[in-house]
Amino acid sequence: MVPWQKKGEWLELLLPQPLADPYEIANYIQASDAFIRKLLNRGELSVKGGRVRIRIFPNESINYMPEWMPIDVLYEDDFCLVVNKPAGLKVHGDGSTQGSGRTTLADAVAFHYESTGQRCKVRHIHRLDEDTTGPVLYAKHEWAQLAMDRAMREKRIGRSYVALVQGCPTAASGTIDAPIGKDRHHAARRRVSPTGDRAVTHYEVLEKLTGAALVRLKLDTGRTHQIRVHLSHIGHPICGDMLYGGAAGIISRQALHGETLAFEHPLTGEPLEASAPWPDDFRRLYSHLQKI
Secondary structure, three states, rough: OOOOOEEEEEEEOOOOOOOOHHHHHHHHHHOOOOHHHHHOOOOOEEEOOEEEEEEOOOOOOOOOOOOOOOOOEEOOOOOOOEEEEOOOOOOOOOOOOOOOOOOOHHHHHHHHHOOOEEEEOOOOOOOOOOOOOOEEEEEEEHHHHHHHHHHOOOOOOOEEEEEEOOOOOOOOOOEEEEOEEOOOOOOOOOEEHHHHHHHEEEEEEEEEEEEEEEEEEEEEEOOOOHHHHHHHHHOOOOOOOOHHHOOOOOOOOOOEEEEEEEEHHHOOOOOOEEEEEHHHHHHHHHHHHOOO
């Protein structure tokens, strides 16, 4: 690993040998030639022998007053942030929250940055449904976002979920490979459709319960409502997920939780993993099903 330091808005690297060409720096910071060219054109990359300075931590202004709410930070450094999203909170605004007084996770993250003296825009790398809980990954600057967006496209960011489902799948593990598209009869729903986008979900039954099961799920793709649609499609809707055939009861939302998020650090390449504990309502439902 190349030694580095953050100095204000600048990242300073001490390379083992001088660069023959400034574009060689792309090999060290996992950046594209186009991004290096942009930095050079803006005077934000300088090379002096083996010392390289890159302006990748610019102070960015927030154009609105962020709203406070407590957040559970699972991991944070100068490049990225992982926050444990609670149920009932949108990751970002979609127009429906504007002027409604409803805080989004983006608002809470913006306040966290502001209150800790960090001048960063809010850049989420992936999303969770409003009522799904678990880790959400953020990039703190443009270069980190480019690196982690690429990692997401190349399926190098792993997401593991747990769900409590109605009934128990016959097979102890399996793969659901079924395309997902919009439901033309219901604007909020998605459905398995031969004309939809390819969607692949892997599942493993962790525990068989009375009339239910605890399953772990991993995704090859990230379609809207993918896990919820796929589990409903095989006849095992998630408990509490009334939109996709789940019954209401002890839990008033889909019993779906993002358990772990695994990714490589955008600068060092170090493997990182953030884990989120089960939320209280999920744990209560699990305990209830165990006791039946």
